[in-house]
Amino acid sequence: MANLASTYQSQGRLDEAEKLFVQVIEAQETKLGVDHPDTLTSMASLASTFWNQGRLDEAEKLGVQVIEAQETKLGVDHPDTLTSMANLASTYGNQGRLDEAEKLGVRVMEVSKAKLGVDHPNTLTSIGNLASTFWNQGRLDEAEKLFIQH
Incomplete structure (x- = not known):
């Protein structure tokens, strides 16, 4: 089903x-x-x-609920938890809540780098997502640096 x-x-x-x-x-x-x-x-x-x-x-409401349960059950560095966090960051961005999107995006990127490595596709996606958030915030220099890294 x-x-x-x-x-x-x-x-x-x-x-x-x-x-x-x-x-x-x-x-x-x-x-x-x-x-x-x-x-x-x-x-x-x-x-x-x-x-x-x-x-x-x-x-957002369901995403928060999922993340809280995943962090408890699977851990903060589990790939499913990181994916849910990235999705919630995207939701925040689409709601215009760019500071919250940034905060969560930074967390996803840092944990992904530590857990999966800097060259892992999920890590690279998290870097690109954070760069897009910086772009939407008008922080073009920071976005450029991440896009180049991505």
Whole structure:
């Protein structure tokens, strides 16, 4: 069911994806528990669906909930946690909350460098995302430095 929901999301069938993700999460919470990694992954996917629907406040709320659970269950340096943090930073950026996006983006970049290495694709993505945040803040020199590093 989760795979079908992801397929719907990829096809842009966001309402169908949302409904199916909700069903998946309800079943996973019952069978696996609210903090099981599979449940958290489905919740992150639902947050992404909200983001794609332009429902940024709901994406933010669910994203924060997912990150808090992932940090406890998986750790702050787990790739899933870092991905959720990067997604939340993107949500903040789209909400115009650039200082919060920057703070979270810096954290993702630093942890990614330490955990995954400076040349890992996820680390490079986090550097590019932070550079974009700097660009949106009008901090062009800092953005340029990161883009060159990226």
